[in-house]
Amino acid sequence: MVELKLQDYKAEKQPDWCPGCGDFGILSALQMALFELRKDPSQTVVFSGIGCSAKTPHYLNVYGVHTLHGRVLPVAQGAKLANPHLTVVAVGGDGDGLGIGAGHFVAAGRRNVDMLYILHDNEVYGLTKGQAGPTLGLGEKTKSLPKPNPQGRINPLLLAFASGYTWIARGYAYDVKGLKELIKEGINHKGLAFLHVLQPCPTYNDLHTKEWFAPRLYKLQEEGYDPFVPEGLPPEELDRKMAQFQEKAAEWGERIPIGVFWKAEVPTFEERLKAYLPRYPEVYPALGQRESLDLEGLLKEFAL
Amino acid sequence: MEEFTWRVGGPQGGGIETAATLFARAVAKGGWWVATKREYHSNIMGRHSYLDVRLGRKPVGAFRGKVDFLVALDGETLARHLDEVRPGGVLLYDPKVLDLTVHKLPMLDHRVQEALAERFGKADPSLKEILAAYAEAGVQPLPYPYEEVADRIGAELGVPSLQARRTLNTIAVAASLHLLGFPLKPLLEALALQFRGKVLELNEKVAEAVYREEVPRLSFQLHLNGYEPGRVYLTGAQAAALGKLAGGLRFQTYYPISPATDESVYLEAHTAFPGADVAVVQTEDEIAAVTMAVGAALAGAKAATATSGPGFSLMAEGMGFAGMIEAPLVVTLYQRGGPSTGLPTRTEQGDLLFAIRGGHGEYPRLVLASGDILDAFLDAQKALAWAWRYQTVVVHLLDKFLASMAQSLPKEALKVLSLNGEKRLAPREGFGPYERYAPAEDGISPFIPLGTPGGVYWMTSDEHDLEGHITEDPVLREYQMEKRMQKLLTARREIPLEDQYTLYRDGDVLVLGFGTVKGTLLEALDHLPGVGYLHLRLLWPFPEIGPLLEGKRLVTVEHNYSGQLADLVQQETLKKVHHRVVKYNGRPITLDEAVEALKAVLSGEAPARLVLRKGV
Numbered sequence: 001m002v003e004l005k006l007q008d009y010k011a012e013k014q015p016d017w018c019p020g021c022g023d024f025g026i027l028s029a030l031q032m033a034l035f036e037l038r039k040d041p042s043q044t045v046v047f048s049g050i051g052c053s054a055k056t057p058h059y060l061n062v063y064g065v066h067t068l069h070g071r072v073l074p075v076a077q078g079a080k081l082a083n084p085h086l087t088v089v090a091v092g093g094d095g096d097g098l099g100i101g102a103g104h105f106v107a108a109g110r111r112n113v114d115m116l117y118i119l120h121d122n123e124v125y126g127l128t129k130g131q132a133g134p135t136l137g138l139g140e141k142t143k144s145l146p147k148p149n150p151q152g153r154i155n156p157l158l159l160a161f162a163s164g165y166t167w168i169a170r171g172y173a174y175d176v177k178g179l180k181e182l183i184k185e186g187i188n189h190k191g192l193a194f195l196h197v198l199q200p201c202p203t204y205n206d207l208h209t210k211e212w213f214a215p216r217l218y219k220l221q222e223e224g225y226d227p228f229v230p231e232g233l234p235p236e237e238l239d240r241k242m243a244q245f246q247e248k249a250a251e252w253g254e255r256i257p258i259g260v261f262w263k264a265e266v267p268t269f270e271e272r273l274k275a276y277l278p279r280y281p282e283v284y285p286a287l288g289q290r291e292s293l294d295l296e297g298l299l300k301e302f303a304l
Numbered sequence: 305m306e307e308f309t310w311r312v313g314g315p316q317g318g319g320i321e322t323a324a325t326l327f328a329r330a331v332a333k334g335g336w337w338v339a340t341k342r343e344y345h346s347n348i349m350g351r352h353s354y355l356d357v358r359l360g361r362k363p364v365g366a367f368r369g370k371v372d373f374l375v376a377l378d379g380e381t382l383a384r385h386l387d388e389v390r391p392g393g394v395l396l397y398d399p400k401v402l403d404l405t406v407h408k409l410p411m412l413d414h415r416v417q418e419a420l421a422e423r424f425g426k427a428d429p430s431l432k433e434i435l436a437a438y439a440e441a442g443v444q445p446l447p448y449p450y451e452e453v454a455d456r457i458g459a460e461l462g463v464p465s466l467q468a469r470r471t472l473n474t475i476a477v478a479a480s481l482h483l484l485g486f487p488l489k490p491l492l493e494a495l496a497l498q499f500r501g502k503v504l505e506l507n508e509k510v511a512e513a514v515y516r517e518e519v520p521r522l523s524f525q526l527h528l529n530g531y532e533p534g535r536v537y538l539t540g541a542q543a544a545a546l547g548k549l550a551g552g553l554r555f556q557t558y559y560p561i562s563p564a565t566d567e568s569v570y571l572e573a574h575t576a577f578p579g580a581d582v583a584v585v586q587t588e589d590e591i592a593a594v595t596m597a598v599g600a601a602l603a604g605a606k607a608a609t610a611t612s613g614p615g616f617s618l619m620a621e622g623m624g625f626a627g628m629i630e631a632p633l634v635v636t637l638y639q640r641g642g643p644s645t646g647l648p649t650r651t652e653q654g655d656l657l658f659a660i661r662g663g664h665g666e667y668p669r670l671v672l673a674s675g676d677i678l679d680a681f682l683d684a685q686k687a688l689a690w691a692w693r694y695q696t697v698v699v700h701l702l703d704k705f706l707a708s709m710a711q712s713l714p715k716e717a718l719k720v721l722s723l724n725g726e727k728r729l730a731p732r733e734g735f736g737p738y739e740r741y742a743p744a745e746d747g748i749s750p751f752i753p754l755g756t757p758g759g760v761y762w763m764t765s766d767e768h769d770l771e772g773h774i775t776e777d778p779v780l781r782e783y784q785m786e787k788r789m790q791k792l793l794t795a796r797r798e799i800p801l802e803d804q805y806t807l808y809r810d811g812d813v814l815v816l817g818f819g820t821v822k823g824t825l826l827e828a829l830d831h832l833p834g835v836g837y838l839h840l841r842l843l844w845p846f847p848e849i850g851p852l853l854e855g856k857r858l859v860t861v862e863h864n865y866s867g868q869l870a871d872l873v874q875q876e877t878l879k880k881v882h883h884r885v886v887k888y889n890g891r892p893i894t895l896d897e898a899v900e901a902l903k904a905v906l907s908g909e910a911p912a913r914l915v916l917r918k919g920v
Contacts, residue, residue: 058764075599082599082601082607085755103588103591104588276584285582285606289554302537304497
């Protein structure tokens, strides 16, 4: 492969997001992360759901699959399992991932397929003009809502934790450099990484704006928070880690933490598949048929 | 005897499945062709269930309205199957149930209790009275105290009662075969196929002990039919699973649902078999099942999912996604009684039009239906090959009847087909965007798996341009729509006619059917001179059968309420279907019902719509 430049990871298509949209920052961070990791564009696939943020793949010069509303995770997992040598990143909004796609979000955590999922959280359904997203708080009223939100918010970090995600982090769309580092770490993590990105929506969300976030955000790692949970940690140590995680994941108000919250060593789904497919991942589904089927052998159990 | 049907009924989970398999294998070891049909409730244990094993000198593909021999393992079977044994047939029952009355059968539906009450002119008829009704109808009741026999044999062999009673199914089968004058040897051979080690030893001893007992000689006897090696006996779900493996399946997804699950469970048990290497993923729902299979297909894996009615409804959007982005995808649809949860464990062909039309918007899809076990095996291979040839969705239609039916067939019929024709782009040198949706006269752009070196492309469920970027441009929209839909014309042109339909026999009265009515109608033809049968294999794109229908009196036979095949035939050929024979009570059409219905058509007595209502 020829040496690629940062610019080579950008596609010709121009983003059609609103001026000031947090999606720009996330796109830049993702582009920089792929460049810095020297990812081969033809071995990298970015999947997305449906919504503003889900247009991201079209603006990157790697394989891009813009799927259905809420279905990005199953499509991405299918491709990754079929060809485990691909670098897979899935992106989508809070409505996509935690509204219509919530079931898939939870189930993906149970599997721990080796990929990164980036959730663009602006608390609103932007593309349909600002309805309440699943992360908007109870009673909150953005300018696009006729009445305060009558439904409560999901805490994406706690849900990811309860579901079994093995790397859980939060970034901020306007902290592009910090976000880039988190994306790199998430891609390099062995297992399912979840990156929750706080993202102002300048058009519809007048509550949680850049100005609102700026004084509240702080970096966990700058305060000495250690997210690492090695395999075989003694139960009391694990309890302590879990309590620490829960405390920080629930923190939302005057201070809002960003950074890596949880990083655990857990066998990936690919490793677990070996119990069924001893030759996996050397022989993987996308390789096609490697040897002819022993039909005669299979028919033995049916012989009369 | 030329043919014979043995039925065993009892509580689910009580060993009747084992009994039927054992009986089928024993008579098959004695040279007979067999087929088994299975009726069961959506229940784990205790609800009524029964199986028919029909044997013949020729391969068996249909089931009779009445059976020759009924083994009732409990009182409920006795009550439910009154009128199900032919005059002159045999009923084997446990005399201890005669103390029961209809009200003491807690699982018997009220409707059946009331029907029996009315018939016997009293609120709570006893099983003694029901037994007498069997005898009045000319059925020969034979008391057989299964448990007492088990205890007696157990004592004889020095085996505890509890253990001996686990062999009740073997006792019932051995008793049946012994009464029929069938030799012991094939039964012992069948036991050796079924059991291993100590369990086998015990069952062999039990069978031998049953055969030592004195039994009355029946008026009909079952002789050996000349055993030939090389036959196999398997279910439709197993055949479809094997067909998928033979077709190169590498990735299967599923969410548990009756009756589709059996296929995926078989695959899960054989993932690592030489040459299989198939990944099977149980997903959180059918939406994930279909979309995960699409993801695997995009990466280049031959991928499929299997489901039944409710799950198929959930898959509608994902199938449209596959059609839109041109992903090769097989959806194996085991139809069951609908709508909604419907009849989860009963058969129906009510999803035909939904399989063809379900989902929003228009995209090309192929729909093929299997008529029997061999079809299921071959069609599963064709479905995968066509999905990859046309890079779109192929729906393989089966149903509950076929999924759980087992047939014996010659092993050599299970051929691995050499089907290809897949168009793939060779990776290029250098680097640049691929045109995934490059123009192609036949509508098929070369396939490029994700991860192909030399470039990238994009895909979107939105309308798109040649590289796969979103567009709402009217000209590009027309181009993509026409390119995609062209695949249907290409498929109808390329797919061999023998894979589209089979005109088994021509006739002035021409019957049309698809799927699992095949075996029934083929045998019905033997009883219906002048009647022809056109069996449809490819349902979409619809074959050009119009000329074959010219001037014929057309009859459709299908398992649904409205006559969906009739609607489809009329829509596509502009020929009138004169009679719609339909059945929607969840039980498969029997040979006798089909013959009777078609005789009514021949005699001019049949109405335009004829509903078949038999079944327990």
